[in-house]
Amino acid sequence: MHRFLADNRDELIARCRAKMALRRLSAAQNEELDLGLTLFLEQLIKTLKVERTSEPQRSRKVSGMPGGGKPALSEISESAALHGRQLLLHGFTADEAVHDYGDLCQAISDLAVERGESIDANEFRTLNRCLDNAIASAITEFGYQRDSAISEKAATALNEKLGYFAHELRNQLCTATLALSVIRQGDVGLNGATGHVLDAALVGLSHLIDRSLAEVRMAAGMPAQHRLLPLAGLVEEVRLSASLQAQAAGCSFAASDVDMRLAVDVDRDLLLSAIGNLLQNAFKFSHENSQISLNAYAVADRILIDVEDGCGGLPEGSAESMFLPFVQKGADRSGLGLGLSIARHGIEANGGVLSVRNLPGSGCIFTIDLPRHTADT
Incomplete structure (x- = not known):
């Protein structure tokens, strides 16, 4: 099978590109999928070659262990994780991130049938193992990067909101403090313009606190009383x-x-x-x-x-x-x-x-x- 894949590498990639075109992907997305699939195909060929040697277990360093075990470093998992990260950066969804690997699997199966190429059970299990590990690594990294981006965006928004709140609170408090300081000097009374400034600052503080408490209650999903x-x-x-x-x-x-x-x-x-x-x-x-x-x-x-x-x-x-x-x-x-x-x-x-x-x-x-x-x- 490794010879079949090597001999038909260009044809397989071309068929995958045709499927990408049907999904109307951007040029940047097509380029990223090309890189990911080409590298995966090379690693699949390498895995199949090693499995035909006297030490077939060495292929695990390339393709990883069969599914169900603990995650382990392999060439496929490492490159697929990078691929998943790039897919997110290029605007793919999680579903779209799986399509490219599925496209390659379909292209291999269709071309093998057309060329009368038989794939024995062991090679087919290897293909499935490589696809499984690549998809799992790509999606895991894709999800991690997406969650990290969401968390970072939420933290930035919260910090911005807290910063604005502190700034507004400080302004109102500063105004009230200055007005009270002038009144304490005895030159002006509470019923004058300075007293009105103090009243306005205190009312502003009250509204700011009430508004913030109301927002906290609603954000926390507390039921209305x-x-x-x-x-x-x-x-x-x-x-x-x-x-x-x-x-x-x-x-x-x-x-x-x-x-x-x-x-x-x-x-x-x-x-x-x-x-x-x-x-x-x-x-x-x-x-x-x-x-x-x-x-x-x-x-x-x-x-x-x-x-x-x-x-x-x-x-x-x-x-x-x-x-x-x-x-x-x-x-x-x-x-x-x-x-x-x-x-x-x-x-x-x-x-x-x-x-x-x-x-x-x-x-x-x-x-x-x-x-x-x-x-x-």
Whole structure:
């Protein structure tokens, strides 16, 4: 069989190339498969030659042990592992990584039949052993490299997120510390502009922590802790902090009166975090002297909570992308770009929907849509 393979090496590779062409692989992918198959074919021929000598067991150094044993170093396993690594770099999937070895096996079988070449049982077992070890080594290395790349990407994203979080936390804390230092000197009072700066920094710290805790809960897959809560009480809870944010941002804020009979069955912390993120976003991007409003009301069997800002309107086609993590659409790049993403996940965890409606030339309205309930009386 080794003579048959050596004599028909070019024909076998050509048949494999034809199968690659049917899969419409790129030039770089074709080149990598060519290299991998050519090297494997040489090692298969070498294995078959050694098995016809007086020391056939030496072929194990080339092709490895039969399947089922512990992994052992061999020429095929080493080159197949490198092949698996390169397949990942060239954009193959795990399934595609197996096809090239299968193509060669099929080409050998078809050509042997066409040329009337008989393959005895021992040589066929050797072929299968070589294919088995090569595929196993290639896929093992392919999986290891893929998992390593995924882990590295996740670690990089986490480090970036932690870095941004620490930076934002430090900025807010520094602002609060400086404001408090000036107030302690006795030259200004708590009710002046410096006091407002301190209030805004503390509110910012509170929102940052609440937002981060909400994200941790959702990322950990913790179940929402639903309770029936009066809608009016929730709106009143965010009214004070929103008023402080409005002063710091140079905007005005108004919240509508809420029907005392309306209620929502929600996780309180996740809903308040979502509303807080929407309001923080509104104050951050609205023009100076704009009015930000919070309106909560019922329509049929739904509770709607609107946060309207004065950002001037959204760029065309940006409505959905602004909910993606780390996306920041405005000129103000402070923060993590996570607020709207966290808000949407928090609302969805409560069985609701968060959407945005553009008001060209004016602003936009973010709407939280939740099932309607009636407050206990």
